[in-house]
Amino acid sequence: MIEVKETTLHTLLDQAVNEAKYNHTTPLLSMTKKIDDFNPLLFFEAAEQLPMNRTFWSSTAEAFYIVGVGSAYDLADGADSIEQIERNWRKLVDESIIHNPYGTPGTGLLTIGGMSFDPTIRKSERWKKFSHQSFLIPALMLTKERDTCYVTFNIQVTEDDHPEQLAKRVKWMENRLFDHSGYIHGENGVESTADVAPEEWKETVKRATDYIKQDDADKIVLARELQVKLRDNAAITPILNNLIETQTNSYVFAFERDGDCFVGSSPERLVKQEKDVVLSTCLAGTAPRGETNKEDDRIGNTLLQDEKNRSEHDFVVRMIRQSMENYCLAVDVPDKPVLYPLKNLQHLYTPVTARLKEGYSIFDIVGKLHPTPALGGVPREKSLAFIRDHERLDRGWYGAPVGWLDSNSNGEFAVAIRSGLIQGDQASLFAGCGIVRDSDPEAEYEETKIKFLPMLSVLGG
Known part of the structure; x- marks a missing residue:
């Protein structure tokens, strides 16, 4: 259904192969073109027939989507830090052949991926397919902004490649992914759920409050797991579709690795970059939504005045301001938070805007911000030490952090909360809460139950 400008594609492929032969290198060719409107969920669904990992990203409030298929290049290969990933990215951008006449954010050469919360711990069997850091350049990528769609091909070329054969491979993949019936297959349903050691978790909360009362920390974020047994192997596309429909003002994401899929819907932006302008978000302090407008207003006003939640929120605000000041100018922070409503929950919200200093990128800020007090605690090292031990x-x-960055200095990262790891007919859902001096273990446990709801509901629970 898409007409490829064969002369343009062949010209670029000839250029890439000739460069590989002349310099004895393996340049990456990235070519973007505008296409007719296409449903990104159908693109993601069609990619299931190919033996390639899929990646999905959506900012639901902006009707923005990125869907990646396969991998043309892995930035994390040989990298042991986000600083090394950034160096690899800069080198790749400098050496690649990029044809992108549009400049739309999320088009052209782009890397997308994520990392472990704590890369210092030994990886469990459950997460063995997910590297501590993984940032891929998709082999084929669909980008949709409102009603405008683009497709990008990324090919690493060698001196032994033939342009004609490469062009045929591109055309074959394109035909497979865009020639689709227009139907999202499958549905999901929950057979059973099981809390993982709830009483032990509450005891850990008590131990954390004791630790804090000794002035060893101000706040510790503790997470727990809910195991879900599905009636059949999970169908990922319907999960994404349900998250997009139900979790407005959120980032919906999915990262496949050899059959396992990390999927979620996070309301928490870590940082967004548009050229030299960056925006971070303080989202900490949680309450449920009310069943009526009057009840909703009452709960929201209580949240705004709640000492524990305001204190937790202020921790995050101060830390993000300090982190941004390392790499930015003109850091602007409002005096007080406002409410950020979602379908099941509402949060305290404060945006932080700034201008990025020359020579820095979104990777610098991601490395400095993670983990925020909303996911780790305060002070960072003491809270992380407690988490590792208990x-x-x-x-x-x-x-x-999970997110993306393109070669035109646009990108966005979210904090991967409200999420789960899906493995066949099993799902492990995760939720956490901030423990402070006066935290009640039972109340914190109930808060995590509320935070499981977005993922549990789209799985059919």
Whole structure:
């Protein structure tokens, strides 16, 4: 259904192959073109027939989507830090052949991925398919902004490649992914759920409050797990569809790795970059939504005045301001938070805007911000030490940054909360809460139950 400009594609492929032969290198060719409107969920669904990992990203409030298929390049190969990933990215951008006449954010050469919450701990069997850091350049990518769609091909070329054969491979993939019936297959249903050691978790909360009362920390974020047995192997596309429909003002994401899929819907932006302008979000302090407008207003006003939640929120605000000041100019922070409503929950919200200093990128800020006090605690090292010693959970990518960056200095990262790891007919859902001096273990346990709801509901629970 899409007409490829064969001369343009062949010209670029000839250029890439000739460069590979002349310099004895393997340049990456990235070509973007505008296409007719296409449903990104159908693109994601069609990609299931190919033996390639899929990636999905959506900012639901902005009707913005990125869907990646396969991998043309792995930035994390040989990298042991986000600083090394950034160096790899800069080198790749400098050496790639990029054809993108549009400049729309999320088009052209782009990397997308995530990382572990704590790369210092030994990886559990459950997360064995997810590297501590993984940022891929998709082999084929669909980008949709409102009603405008783009497709990007990324090909690493060698001196032994033939342009004609590469062009045929691109055309074959394109035909497979865009020639689709227009139907999202499958449905999901929950057979059973099981809390993982709830009483032990409450005891850990008590131990954390004792630790805090000794002035060893101000706040510790503890996470726990809910295991879900599904009636059949999970169908990922319907999960994404349900999250998009029900979780407005959120980032919906999915990262596949050899059959396992980390999927979720996070309301928490870590940082967004548009050229030299960056925006971070303080989202900490949680309450349920009311069943009526009057009840909703009452709960919201109580949240705004609640000492525990305001204190927790202020921790995050101060830390983000300090982190942004390392790499930015003109950091602007409102005096007080406002309410950020979601379908099941409402949060305290404060935006932080700034201008990025020359020579820095979104990766610098991600590395400095993670983990925020909303996912780790305060002070950072003491809270992380407590988590390593007492939390029986390998969080994997839960609570860590996930997102994307393009070669035109646009990008966005969210904190991977309201999420779960799906493995066949099993799902592990994760939720956490901030423990402070006066935290009540039973109340914190009930708060995590509320935070499981977005994922549990789209799984059919």
